[in-house]
Amino acid sequence: MNGPRNRETGEDRLIARFFKPLASHPGALGLTDDAAFIAPPPGCDLVLTTDAIVGGMHFFPDDPPGQLARKALRVNLSDLAAKGARPLGFLLSLVLPGDVSDSWLSSFAAGLQADAETYGCPLFGGDTDRTPGPLTISIAMFGAVPAGTMVRRAGARPGDRVMVTGTIGDAALGVKLRRGAAWKLPLEAREHLLSRYLVPQPRNELAAALRDHASAAMDVSDGLAGDLTKLCRVSEVAASIEVAKLPLSEAARAVLAAEPALLETILAGGDDYEILCTVAPGKAESFRAAGASLKVPLTEIGVVAEGEGARFLDGGGNPLPLSHLSYSHF
């Protein structure tokens, strides 16, 4: 209701120029229709998720547009991975500030297209709008699992092993670096932490193995401590984690050695986009083997018990007092 009016609207131009190449599925109709269609894979449930990222909240204004596009897509891909689902496609709602240029859009679309191809997750439709506020990228993604097999947060049972992929805490430390933390670190370690924040590495290759082995799973987006607490709550169990077993990168170990209080950032900082799951003891060995063959690092960090809440135990078996469990924008 505020914009100029043109014969060929700017939105049509934007879509045809930058986003049509991403709409490779015939049901997307080249983004020339009100909606898209897809025949659901036979015998499958659809898995549905949505996540938005907002300038100044989830990324810095000077983050490269191609990386933002990847991040927006990957935070959703990570949800599908944790649910054991294969990506089918996504819808994009792109809310742009007035100063976005064609070259920005071109880089953004190129990043999005590269990941859409890598993850087999084409664009099915979208909406572009202007805002006087910050860039806001909302993605709704849909995937598929064999009917009835979506891996849930509820399902962890006493005795299950708690496992996590990759390393924890890197992205949260990366944010602190972006904000000027003056840690003495080799360039490589800095780069590692920064890149872990900038571009998540979702674990979609693990989806089928999760369906076969995990009793419960979720992706770690708001911090391991808070996310494990949520998993325990809906599973109606407790979990004990041995902090000494947490998988940390060399860079995170170096930072933690110099500043032990950062353990809380590592545990509660979020943006990990690793998978947290619980696995029955009898399936742990087979799950580890699956992880190894997929080259996805898996670490057993603790155990599920009766009760409630997640405890993080130090070397002496004493619970760490954590003042916060996770990040929240609220």
Added chain:
Amino acid sequence: MNGPRNRETGEDRLIARFFKPLASHPGALGLTDDAAFIAPPPGCDLVLTTDAIVGGMHFFPDDPPGQLARKALRVNLSDLAAKGARPLGFLLSLVLPGDVSDSWLSSFAAGLQADAETYGCPLFGGDTDRTPGPLTISIAMFGAVPAGTMVRRAGARPGDRVMVTGTIGDAALGVKLRRGAAWKLPLEAREHLLSRYLVPQPRNELAAALRDHASAAMDVSDGLAGDLTKLCRVSEVAASIEVAKLPLSEAARAVLAAEPALLETILAGGDDYEILCTVAPGKAESFRAAGASLKVPLTEIGVVAEGEGARFLDGGGNPLPLSHLSYSHF
């Protein structure tokens, strides 16, 4: 990355308090998981669409929250209606400014819930975030059609009748009233125009009849002139509309009589959320009967021909010169 950190994050509280009651489908898992699941209806294609509304662009800051919720949902419902699809559910990405109160959220959720029930379109999942910018509501909606029957924009053929539901131009005139247009109008007429802008009335009851009769269809969101032009382009046809046949409300007729130049606002202003479709001559009578039995007003406004572009003809059969075809935020 900016917010405070709490044991029970504010987002969890928001979701549990305001949005969980909308998640009536068992596959939504009470919004306690990373994702939702749904078994697609057998023999159906899924129809996917997304539309966002942004404060200051698509609505006024003082619009009631319950009405905003309805508008956000209904602009998507209108897309499904035009495609002949039955709504199955939606995902909500809600990006909130800092000054949103619990009572605002409560009204917003109540409006959303009322429409979710009315249209049989439950909430499957969502994401809430903070923004320093305006309220932004992105909805991704999915529906179903019997396989292969989604009504497309492409498909209009020379000789088809051009038809439209309801009345055209009311919402665009409503915006002008909101901005202070000093037309002399009865209170009832003012209210009619204002409400047509505030809360669209999507034509979902017509979906099955569209599948059975329409050769092409779309919803009118950016203005009849521009939207018909788009339909003609992808159908590779031309259309001629007799302006005298346009269905106008009494209120719109009164405004137009006083200020004839507003015809362009009526034709190109948008926000109608009526359905524009083309119907083969042999099916027109049956379609009219279906509309009548559903109590959806249908008006034949013109005809499809070979060629390209949409022409709007005055009483003498001469094309009106339109300086703009549709609204655009770009």
